[in-house]
Amino acid sequence: MSLLDVRDLTVVFQRRGERPFTAVDKVSFSVEPGQTVGLVGESGCGKSVTSLAIMGLLPRRGNKVTGEVNFDGTDLLKLRPDDLRDRRGRDIGMIFQDPLSSLNPVVPIGIQVAEVLERHRGMDRKAALKEARELLDAVGIPDPNRRLKEYPHQISGGMRQRALIAIALACKPRLLIADEPTTALDVTIQAQILTLLKQLVDETGTALIMITHDLGVVAGLCDTVNVLYGGKVVERAARHELFARPRHPYTHGLLSSVPRLDSPRGERLHAIRGSVADNIPWGEGCAFAPRCDNVVDACLEGTPPLEPTATGGDLRCNNPVSEEVAVP
Amino acid sequence: MLRVIVRRLLQLVVTLIGLSALVFVWLRNLPGGPIEALLGERATPERRALLIKALGYDQPILVQYAKFMQRLLTGDFGNSIRSGDPVTEVIGRAFPATIELAAAAMVIAIGLGVPLGYLAARHRGRLLDNMSIAGTLLGISIPIFFLGYLLKDVFTQNIHWFPPSGRMSTGVDNTEITGFFVLDGLLTREFDATADALWHLVLPALTLATIPLAVIVRITRASVLDVLNEDFVRTAEAKGLRHKTIRGRHILRNALLPVVTTIGLQTGALLSGAVLTERVYNWGGLGTLIYNSISGGRDYPVLQALILLAALVFVLVNLLVDLSYAFIDPRVRVR
Numbered sequence: 213m214s215l216l217d218v219r220d221l222t223v224v225f226q227r228r229g230e231r232p233f234t235a236v237d238k239v240s241f242s243v244e245p246g247q248t249v250g251l252v253g254e255s256g257c258g259k260s261v262t263s264l265a266i267m268g269l270l271p272r273r274g275n276k277v278t279g280e281v282n283f284d285g286t287d288l289l290k291l292r293p294d295d296l297r298d299r300r301g302r303d304i305g306m307i308f309q310d311p312l313s314s315l316n317p318v319v320p321i322g323i324q325v326a327e328v329l330e331r332h333r334g335m336d337r338k339a340a341l342k343e344a345r346e347l348l349d350a351v352g353i354p355d356p357n358r359r360l361k362e363y364p365h366q367i368s369g370g371m372r373q374r375a376l377i378a379i380a381l382a383c384k385p386r387l388l389i390a391d392e393p394t395t396a397l398d399v400t401i402q403a404q405i406l407t408l409l410k411q412l413v414d415e416t417g418t419a420l421i422m423i424t425h426d427l428g429v430v431a432g433l434c435d436t437v438n439v440l441y442g443g444k445v446v447e448r449a450a451r452h453e454l455f456a457r458p459r460h461p462y463t464h465g466l467l468s469s470v471p472r473l474d475s476p477r478g479e480r481l482h483a484i485r486g487s488v489a490d491n492i493p494w495g496e497g498c499a500f501a502p503r504c505d506n507v508v509d510a511c512l513e514g515t516p517p518l519e520p521t522a523t524g525g526d527l528r529c530n531n532p533v534s535e536e537v538a539v540p
Numbered sequence: 541m542l543r544v545i546v547r548r549l550l551q552l553v554v555t556l557i558g559l560s561a562l563v564f565v566w567l568r569n570l571p572g573g574p575i576e577a578l579l580g581e582r583a584t585p586e587r588r589a590l591l592i593k594a595l596g597y598d599q600p601i602l603v604q605y606a607k608f609m610q611r612l613l614t615g616d617f618g619n620s621i622r623s624g625d626p627v628t629e630v631i632g633r634a635f636p637a638t639i640e641l642a643a644a645a646m647v648i649a650i651g652l653g654v655p656l657g658y659l660a661a662r663h664r665g666r667l668l669d670n671m672s673i674a675g676t677l678l679g680i681s682i683p684i685f686f687l688g689y690l691l692k693d694v695f696t697q698n699i700h701w702f703p704p705s706g707r708m709s710t711g712v713d714n715t716e717i718t719g720f721f722v723l724d725g726l727l728t729r730e731f732d733a734t735a736d737a738l739w740h741l742v743l744p745a746l747t748l749a750t751i752p753l754a755v756i757v758r759i760t761r762a763s764v765l766d767v768l769n770e771d772f773v774r775t776a777e778a779k780g781l782r783h784k785t786i787r788g789r790h791i792l793r794n795a796l797l798p799v800v801t802t803i804g805l806q807t808g809a810l811l812s813g814a815v816l817t818e819r820v821y822n823w824g825g826l827g828t829l830i831y832n833s834i835s836g837g838r839d840y841p842v843l844q845a846l847i848l849l850a851a852l853v854f855v856l857v858n859l860l861v862d863l864s865y866a867f868i869d870p871r872v873r874v875r
Contacts, residue, residue, distance in 0.1 A: 300780035
């Protein structure tokens with residue numbers, strides 16, 4: 213049985229005075245124990261909303277969440293709020309994008325790590341702080357004794373993200389969700405944080421959902437990749453398969469738009485034309501059709517289904533990129 | 541930290557000296573004055589001149605001020621023109637009454653204001669929130685004396701829940717130690733005196749608390765709404781922490797920073813509100829003293845001391861607020 217099995221997860225924003233907007237549209241994917249799964253897409257494709265919906269962190273008001281989120285056989289969406297609260301931070305940990313704003317500015321780092329241990333492992337303050345020290349040490353924060361008493365503004369961005377990782381992993385969760393964990397960091401620090409995540413995930417056997425717009429992150433970390441567009445999964449494939457033979461024109465476009473050091477001088481970068489604003493609603497065709505180079509008549513006649521491919525993945529496309537076309 | 545306190549206190553001294561000069565000159569240029577009040581309008585010029593000379597008001601104003609400052613350095617504020625008692629004694633009698641009233645009002649304002657503001661923010665846009673917005677608007681705009689007389693009318697005339705005026709019922713046997721009646725009752729174990737003093741406090745304190753209460757509700761609500769959108773609150777939720785922990789450690793600890801500043805600024809409103817409230821409930825504190833000292837013929841020595849005292853209290857409270865900031869928010873470095 214999968215550790216996490218997301219079935220037809222749908223999130224509709226229902227704000228007063230606005231038309232309902234489907235941010236996540238029947239997204240299904242699963243995560244096996246110890247596996248690293250990527251959710252990839254550009255801003256606004258629904259990847260962060262998906263993760264917040266899994267955690268039950270979307271405000272109840274204004275958001276309608278349907279579908280199933282089966283974690284270890286329990287549908288998290290059906291749990292009472294207090295039961296879900298017992299699981300968050302214990303069974304599922306989460307790391308956020310901006311480490312400075314994600315830490316409480318007026319509480320020492322030590323307390324912010326220790327409070328998870330006090331909550332879920334019933335430790336007293338003293339034992340929890342001792343454990344917090346070990347955790348800070350494990351995520352590579354130098355001089356952890358001193359850091360315990362320091363406040364977020366007193367440590368560097370990389371260290372803050374390490375502290376957040378320590379918090380998320382404090383109770384040895386079986387699943388870790390990382391929502392763009394390196395976006396706010398310097399490139400050199402990004403690499404360190406990714407290496408650390410990979411190492412921790414390998415050591416503890418924690419499954420990881422990596423949410424990112426950065427294909428470099430996917431390449432270094434993920435076993436399976438789900439590409440999201442307009443709130444729907446458009447392509448799913450094993451990492452090597454996806455990078456070697458992207459089938460969906462969107463995935464293909466994403467990969468071609470990554471700058472390469474070995475491309476000839478003066479060659480223009482390939483960009484996907486248009487923007488998310490050009491999308492058409494899924495019901496009226498493929499949302500990506502207005503930006504797609506491979507568009508055919510069928511693309512404007514209803515949502516293409518997500519169908520299995522010969523290589524074990526899934527694809528939602530009427531006219532996929534041929535397997536022979538290599539990424540430039 | 542100590543250096544900061546010392547420097548702020550020095551600034552305070554300079555402020556007070558400047559203020560004392562302003563007040564000294566300003567008071568003496570107001571129309572009306574103690575001579576008329578003491579002698580009546582039909583006094584002979586000879587008697588008037590005699591009294592003016594006796595009080596030293598015939599000397600140039602700079603000389604008068606110099607003498608005033610000279611006495612001040614020895615802690616002598618002079619004597620009240622009205623009663624002849626030393627000013628320190630007159631003020632000392634009224635001071636505890638007002639502090640007791642103001643403290644009770646602040647306890648009500650903070651004790652009700654912070655929870656209400658928090659709840660309003662958490663129920664944004666719903667009935668409770670809308671009621672809090674309407675209620676605070678009313679609280680800020682209703683004149684204190686009107687509210688005072690209204691409460692007095694309803695709760696002492698129509699339903700006899702509270703006493704109409706004064707700080708203590710006649711016939712209650714109380715021993716004065718500090719002049720704070722609630723405290724004195726506790727110290728001497730005369731609990732009936734404490735209960736009676738509290739009973740007298742309810743209406744005046746509620747009246748005086750309305751404006752600070754409304755302001756604190758508003759500020760708390762706005763501040764909590766800001767903090768609720770912060771990423772670290774989401775982190776706290778993702779940790780699965782209990783409501784209690786999230787509310788206290790993560791939301792309120794951050795949201796209360798602006799509220800603390802407001803509390804400091806509201807001391808000013810409290811001091812001016814005390815004048816009206818004390819009138820309505822015949823409270824006999826500094827507010828009553830200010831009123832009597834102005835209307836009863838410009839009691840210069842008392843008024844001077846009262847204005848300086850009010851300024852001193854205001855500045856000291858705000859110094860405390862600034863210092864407490866450094867303890868609440870580690871990002872603030874006191875300079």
